[in-house]
């Protein structure tokens with residue numbers, strides 16, 4: 338199977354372009370990468386993956402940020418606003434409290450628009466310009482639209498974003514708006530927005546930059562590469578486990594692909610591959626359901642609800658890539674309540690790390706799995722925090738302390754703080 342960790346390097350097909358091609362994960366059909374616009378397989382509608390004739394090892398990486406990993410990407414450079422190279426924070430108190438050998442926080446909120454989506458867009462928008470498309474579009478719970486708006490304008494292209502009305506955090510709409518996207522507020526949830534934008538893209542109205550687009554996931558692979566390099570530098574070994582929030586499961590798929598490619602290149606031992614551990618909110622947990630039931634397919638949830646709006650998704654489009662990733666790495670998936678998510682948001686804030694609710698799901702999930710003994714005391718763990726606190730100021734204010742009204746004189750203020 339092409340998505341197995343022990344898959345061997347495929348033969349280079351005739352339609353490859355400078356050693357790069359697209360391959361269907363279901364039927365194996367190959368396609369030229371930049372000749373036409375295509376999101377899924379012409380023959381069976383399966384998901385596509387980008388393949389390379391030559392895969393790099395750690396020694397081939399040079400420079401900083403996403404484009405440090407150019408040898409693992411379809412181009413040498415992209416439409417860039419200096420994305421990637423995010424901090425891998427130490428959190429000594431939280432590490433003690435959770436009780437693991439090592440805990441590090443990979444804070445993707447430190448990207449240019451405040452989420453990991455920038456890593457995918459720097460590559461995706463570069464591909465869009467190669468294809469010569471004029472208008473870019475996405476459905477979004479918010480962060481994809483912020484990133485698309487910024488990278489689209491940087492690349493000089495028109496952008497169109499479809500958002501679920503009333504369900505997008507304030508910071509994200511503000512970004513999409515200022516960067517000049519046309520914002521269409523849809524009277525429906527994220528999954529309905531994605532259905533519509535896929536149909537628009539199918540009719541040639543716009544180039545789709547959701548994570549169904551295989552090129553976006555190439556950029557997101559670099560999260561995994563940075564985490565591995567960071568752990569190798571600090572602990573001389575890769576992490577035992579990477580815990581991440583799951584919405585459309587793009588990151589889960591991208592990290593798994595990064596690991597598979599390193600294994601194929603001989604840069605990583607199959608037995609050392611980190612256990613991919615996905616976390617969803619209880620009100621939107623179709624991937625967790627599929628993992629728990631040992632199912633090959635994910636059942637679409639029509640009604641989803643959670644405070645973690647970035648992962649309020651009932652139909653994870655990348656499930657066919659992500660399920661093998663979780664299973665082949667011996668990982669798991671777990672759901673957490675909104676209350677636990679908010680507590681984890683406070684845990685991180687106490688260490689000085691400000692994240693939006695969806696991001697905190699990773700830490701909440703780690704706590705739950707540690708309490709259940711599924712994560713053990715001797716593990717070195719990386720938690721991915723996907724977006725910045727300022728993305729969702731209302732959630733942050735609700736989780737934090739309330740402001741206290743005081744009179745406008747020193748005596749009155751002193752009296753108040755001594756109370």
Ligand SMILES: *Cc1c(COP(=O)(O)O)cnc(C)c1O
Pocket residue numbers: 452454480481548582583584585586587588589647648693695696723724
């Ligand atoms: C997009 C997003 C997610 C979901 O990521 P997937 O790759 O779709 O699973 C999680 N958290 C935040 C903050 C996001 O913006």
Ligand SMILES: [Zn+2]
Pocket residue numbers: 361362363364365366378379380381382383
């Ligand atoms: Zn196919």
